[in-house]
Amino acid sequence: MTAPLTPPPQPNDQPPHDAWQAPPAGYALGHEEDGPGMRTELREAAIITVAMALGGVLLGVLWWWLAPQVPLVSDSSAVYIKDTEGEQAIAVDGTFTLLALALGLVTALAVFLVRRRGGIALVVALTVGGILGSLLAWRLGIWLGPTQDVAGHAEEVGKGVTFDAPLELGAKGAMLAWSFSALLTYLGLTALFAPRDPDPFESPYPPAPQA
Secondary structure (H helix, E strand, C coil): CCCCCCCCCCHHHCCCCCCCCCCCCCCCCCCCCCCCCHHHHHHHHHHHHHHHHHHHHHHHHHHHHHCCCCEEEECCCCEEECCCCCCHHHHHHHHHHHHHHHHHHHHHHHHHHHCCCCCHHHHHHHHHHHHHHHHHHHHHHHHHCCCCCHHHHHHHHCCCCCEECCCCCCCHHHHHHHHHHHHHHHHHHHHHHCCCCCCCCCCCCCCCCCC
């Protein structure tokens, strides 16, 4: 008659590993805990869009203040650019573009500091908000600048007197600079510093002890 076989004791008195036991608390199979929720993301995206659109006031004022003036002169029959070889008109577009790029960088950094997890709603908000803000800045800068009635202004100042041309944006593609800069900066920051999702194929259970 032989003694009954008994399983060897588990190390450190740990119970044997059960393949059907519940996963550890706080672990979700295939993904980590959900974010703030779709409703919260949409609300944050709407706030960002409105804030960027209103930020167009700042861009418009800065553009009007910093952009160079294009001098015009009249000979009583027509109005001409006084300095035909000048680059003031190009500098006007360049000023708007550089200011928009800088605002895009600042906007993306601020959004990332508030929401590091990213999300498609925030990407759409940065795109739409940048375009709306640029449109407002464009129209505000024109309104603050010299009058659009060039002929009337020339007649008012008289023949041979130099006056400033209306503030215009020749390269309309500059109105995409804010959105482009914000998206590029935000996606770069999220790629480098945003929290990573767990491996969906990683087991939630500790490895079984070796025999």
